[in-house]
Amino acid sequence: MTNERTAALSATGVSIWLDDLSRTRIESGQLQQLIDTVNVVGVTTNPTIFQNAIGSGIGYGDRIAECAKRGLDAAQTITELTTADVADACDIFAGVYAATAGQDGRVSIEVEPGLARDTAGTIAQAKELWAKVDRENAMIKIPATVEGLEAITATIAAGISVNVTLIFSLERYRQVINAYLTGIEQARAAGVDISKIHSVASFFVSRVDTEIDARLTAIGTPEALELKSQAGVANARLAYEVYEQSFASERARMLIGLGANAQRPLWASTGVKDPALPDTLYVTELAAPNTVNTMPEATLNALADHGEVDGDAVSGSYVEANQVLNAVDAQGIDYVEVTEKLELEGLSKFVASWDDLLNTVTGALQAAK
Template sequence: MTDALKRLSDEGVAIWLDDLSRKRITSGDLGELLDEQHVVGVTTNPTIFQKAISSGDGYEDQLTDLAARRVTVEEAVRMITTADVRDACDILRPLFDATGGRDGRVSIEVDPRLAHNTKATVAEAKQLAWLVDRPNAFIKIPATKAGLPAITEVIATGISVNVTLIFSLERYREVMDAYQAGLEKADAKGLDLKAIHSVASFFVSRVDTEIDKRLDELGTDAAKGLKGKAAVANARLAYQAYEQVTGADRWQKLAGRGANTQRPLWASTGVKDPAYPDTLYVTELVAPNTVNTMPEATLQATDDHGEITGDTVRGTYEQSQAELDALAEAGISYDDVVQVLEDEGVEKFASSWNDLLASTEAELARRAPKEA
């Protein structure tokens, strides 16, 4: 465990890895990251699985067996992805037990093509929970308008949820409301609230990418001076919203019934612009009771040269709001930016899922038994 990663953990930031593959599981690499670099959780998404399975490394035997059974490509993809998540859950189970379910988590996402269908999302979440069959699995549900009631209904069944693709402060408040509504329903059913957990994945780097592009189009010196500030400011204000919600009477009543806080999770923390420090979305978002899920490159950069100087979120709210206000004054529409990002996020994950289906279908066809 390095000093930087230990300091980050000591500040209350849970370090999760934003990646998974069968090779990472079978080689022992995942276990090494847990032992040596203070990783305490894993997140996946359709893009991660598409890259892992398309590489073919470690999936040959299962693909051959699935082809022999003549399963549909949809079933094949779910058998492969849930197997990886189940095995990763087993590796992280000691952490899950040691932290009372707080960490030691592995996330798997509902089919992104269902992002605008509430009933189908709920049904898929239940199916995934059943397929993985591990208490430390998180089912990821996107924070679309249709996803909000799905979050409530899935939480109400006792299934733990990672809410993903959150970009706006308004939507984040709606997510926290959906979580609390789900807990209230679960409590009314007599379920044990202590067994239900959730994180809210607030996306970071994509905000800078979209806003910086618009600032470049403006082309003024004033606009250039605003680049690289929006993502961190947005995330810091999300933490302020989290503090406000958890300090309110509604949450305090749930907490008194044993409910677990829905921790903010900083997602999309790999820096896209090489002009910015490669640890920007780690060192500038240090706050207690948060999660930072990092691509391996960001994890290693933090390990190597990350400067953790304590809490870098609380006490910044006024400045963060001023930075977003300056963008509005420059003509950048916050509402338009976050809607574009949500739409693109759903589209990108659906595209990756379709690519995964296509490549898996080709692998199944190549291995299909010859007709007698």
């Protein structure tokens, strides 16, 4: 039986992707169970997720021992472990991929976070990971840094599907869409089948509230406090307006007419950080057609248990969303400063998780010798 609450979200046009992956989840059959029971149609990963999975020590011992026997170092071992997980998950989602003509059934794997400021290095590793996973329904995650924009274009141009991650600002989102469309144009000029290229743009939600709410609390006036926990949803709703406008442009419509796919908005960081907020806030308030919501398991469980989905909550909400961000600005909170800080913090967190993962795997390799 499919859960009626997750089915209602899917019927609204939202693709539910799980923000987690591990060897245990694959081998236990739990990933397949989520497909069958709660409408999960994709998976995203990042360095923190793999640090939690591999760092747990469960399910990876034999594979690490094999890598040690082959003389692989920690970075090479991580590539072996993570690409194997992603390839196996892609196989589990093969039916979804076929049924949705490639839109869903996707499994994302991220380039090393230390490459976020290295355009050439990102392009090279994106191609390496794509070849290593060797599944059409994989997606390569590339951070939306300034340096990442050119890498996104080049990767798309090579016929590789891309999940653009760590987007916080509307201006950067516009640049990401341009990078995608430019990549599609280059792919078409090179004779690549553009109908096979898919992309999502991961717009982060809860972290915007966490940062802005802290500043509103510090201001402490009734007007400031009344604005708490509104900016994240407002920012994402305005991102959806950017999506609608951008893909209604003559440039985008021409490419779509030639077989290209629209780059869908993906709501990321949808786990609620403030326990005082409804635990499905960033799911139900951002339900909209042609979007993806990537959820940690706790948020997915909350949705399945008590989430109230009431159709499209985004279209037509743009005037009110603008009013929220204008009111935040009137409190002296600088939107550009906030989004730039969040990008830097996001990269730093992934680098820290990657370093932890390297240390964990280094220790495991030594123990296996």
